[in-house]
Amino acid sequence: MKPVDYRSSGVDIQEGDKAIALMKAKVRKTFTKDVLSDLGHFGGLFRADFGHIPEPVLVASTDGVGTKLKIASMTGNYGTVGSDLVNHCVNDILVQGASPLFFMDYIACGRLDARIAADIVSGLAAACSENDCVLLGGETAEMPGFYGDGDYDVAGTIVGLVGKDMIIDGSGIRPGMIVLGLPSNGLHTNGYSLARKAIFENAGLSQSDSHPLLGDRTVGEALLAVHRSYLKALQPLLVEKLVQGMAHITGGGIPGNLPRILPSGCGALIRPLWEVPAIFELIRESGQVDISEMRRAFNMGAGMLLIVDESDSDIAMELLRAKGEEPFIAGEILSGDGITFED
Amino acid sequence: MKPVDYRSSGVDIQEGDKAIALMKAKVRKTFTKDVLSDLGHFGGLFRADFGHIPEPVLVASTDGVGTKLKIASMTGNYGTVGSDLVNHCVNDILVQGASPLFFMDYIACGRLDARIAADIVSGLAAACSENDCVLLGGETAEMPGFYGDGDYDVAGTIVGLVGKDMIIDGSGIRPGMIVLGLPSNGLHTNGYSLARKAIFENAGLSQSDSHPLLGDRTVGEALLAVHRSYLKALQPLLVEKLVQGMAHITGGGIPGNLPRILPSGCGALIRPLWEVPAIFELIRESGQVDISEMRRAFNMGAGMLLIVDESDSDIAMELLRAKGEEPFIAGEILSGDGITFED
Numbered sequence: 001m002k003p004v005d006y007r008s009s010g011v012d013i014q015e016g017d018k019a020i021a022l023m024k025a026k027v028r029k030t031f032t033k034d035v036l037s038d039l040g041h042f043g044g045l046f047r048a049d050f051g052h053i054p055e056p057v058l059v060a061s062t063d064g065v066g067t068k069l070k071i072a073s074m075t076g077n078y079g080t081v082g083s084d085l086v087n088h089c090v091n092d093i094l095v096q097g098a099s100p101l102f103f104m105d106y107i108a109c110g111r112l113d114a115r116i117a118a119d120i121v122s123g124l125a126a127a128c129s130e131n132d133c134v135l136l137g138g139e140t141a142e143m144p145g146f147y148g149d150g151d152y153d154v155a156g157t158i159v160g161l162v163g164k165d166m167i168i169d170g171s172g173i174r175p176g177m178i179v180l181g182l183p184s185n186g187l188h189t190n191g192y193s194l195a196r197k198a199i200f201e202n203a204g205l206s207q208s209d210s211h212p213l214l215g216d217r218t219v220g221e222a223l224l225a226v227h228r229s230y231l232k233a234l235q236p237l238l239v240e241k242l243v244q245g246m247a248h249i250t251g252g253g254i255p256g257n258l259p260r261i262l263p264s265g266c267g268a269l270i271r272p273l274w275e276v277p278a279i280f281e282l283i284r285e286s287g288q289v290d291i292s293e294m295r296r297a298f299n300m301g302a303g304m305l306l307i308v309d310e311s312d313s314d315i316a317m318e319l320l321r322a323k324g325e326e327p328f329i330a331g332e333i334l335s336g337d338g339i340t341f342e343d
Numbered sequence: 344m345k346p347v348d349y350r351s352s353g354v355d356i357q358e359g360d361k362a363i364a365l366m367k368a369k370v371r372k373t374f375t376k377d378v379l380s381d382l383g384h385f386g387g388l389f390r391a392d393f394g395h396i397p398e399p400v401l402v403a404s405t406d407g408v409g410t411k412l413k414i415a416s417m418t419g420n421y422g423t424v425g426s427d428l429v430n431h432c433v434n435d436i437l438v439q440g441a442s443p444l445f446f447m448d449y450i451a452c453g454r455l456d457a458r459i460a461a462d463i464v465s466g467l468a469a470a471c472s473e474n475d476c477v478l479l480g481g482e483t484a485e486m487p488g489f490y491g492d493g494d495y496d497v498a499g500t501i502v503g504l505v506g507k508d509m510i511i512d513g514s515g516i517r518p519g520m521i522v523l524g525l526p527s528n529g530l531h532t533n534g535y536s537l538a539r540k541a542i543f544e545n546a547g548l549s550q551s552d553s554h555p556l557l558g559d560r561t562v563g564e565a566l567l568a569v570h571r572s573y574l575k576a577l578q579p580l581l582v583e584k585l586v587q588g589m590a591h592i593t594g595g596g597i598p599g600n601l602p603r604i605l606p607s608g609c610g611a612l613i614r615p616l617w618e619v620p621a622i623f624e625l626i627r628e629s630g631q632v633d634i635s636e637m638r639r640a641f642n643m644g645a646g647m648l649l650i651v652d653e654s655d656s657d658i659a660m661e662l663l664r665a666k667g668e669e670p671f672i673a674g675e676i677l678s679g680d681g682i683t684f685e686d
Contacts, residue, residue, distance in 0.1 A: 047399075143496075
């Protein structure tokens, strides 16, 4: 009987050390003077110096990339899923008025390839830097027999900060207010199981195929378009207290996310007249997916909705355009409840 | 062609809603007056009211349960892996002197069973309550084609707090100091790939088998023994500033973890005379695993090591015994570097 050792059981400690060596410089580039630890400690240390904010509140959110990771695996491009995850989490705390402090990542796979893990961390670190967020620590786990060879799961937790009087919770939303939308550039991080079934199974396309709807991008490229962060575009509106509520349009689409911030007695009428990215038309056509199912699974081109008073609508649009955004009027708040689409 | 919908693509939104309904009461029981949000918001809100601590520092750590989850899957018992994860993370920030504030979980699976997800959250919530930690939020992701049916991955992030002058980083460790150990009750959360290969493949045992080494526990029960939290036992020593350094013995064993806190010029001599839980003897025997490989993969019965000045050793042992612990002298700090085992 051959003696068992850790490597023969599928866990390669040396490859893990190599991955850490490749990640270190990228992670350290996100560090600020508030980081009191180096990598390799049991935990990451972050100075809780919030004296400039009256009644500081931490806002935390955890999320994963979902089966968008299958597209990364298909295409061999793991360089952007980290950015997808960070931007997703940034938006999730932004809707409550918070700005990022730090991010913690979790990467799990069946057999660790140090280069792929380092690619994932590159994306995490790049998006952290763009969002003024420290990549404070993380865990890379090799779990033989748990993940297919070449499959990686990537999840993470963001912790941000907001003053108690700046928390946005939708409680000020009233009938007559305007629903503004900010464009997504594709699926962001939601609906990939449905999209893969429609495009790859039903339509029989492959990731490297082109398609008239997609112009010069391949199917894989269109599906990997990076989840947008709305932080920099929305910060000026938060400072001016122009926003009554925000909904990050993720899994569940507008019907699943907008009601999360509407106070009792308020519903919304959505007029879907904005431009829908071509990838959604490809999915709908490939899978003969019903439009109401599309709207429950995807953002359909509206990555973020914000509710503003009618009298603030013009200045809000102007501030957004000054940041390079192309905001659109997505609908209005009505008395009642539920979300209605005006077709 | 049959139209594609979200459910046929493998994502069941109703089962997700059912899981959330089952989790809610358990999660809410961990809430304190510092929690400013309810479940279902985009992020969890936690009051950052640290005025009682001079120079407060946040300490964050992310980890997973690793392939201990395969044992949960084999036995159908998902009730304790959540506690494994929380206790692991509590220990990881404890070694820097921090106490828990809140925990965020990530649960991913191929096909969501609301009852299993609720079982996992039960374990998370129970351990959070025991460690005075809020279960502030989390994400449950259904990722068809990513995980085997019945397989769940569970990871999480803990955020804790320590005053800057109470941070323990090992910098005060000097030759001649004593290494104390606290007992583990089994593998805790590390080395399961090696253990499974040895026990299930080499020895051909099944999880429901008994074995003379294990007394009245089955193999599955011995492997599922819950990762211990050392928080309550160690808090009195931290208050009295008796501890110069702590190492949570996880993946890599003593040789992989103790050096993480030793200052340059310090090594350690370990005298492995403490009681080793029977499960390790079963693994060694089943896989003919070399003793040095065992020590690199497992805690071997020492779940936590702490370094104390020789003159503080007796009072430290006494304080630990007063908390019901059975501390042992594991070795001593020597000048030099590296870890040597005295056999």
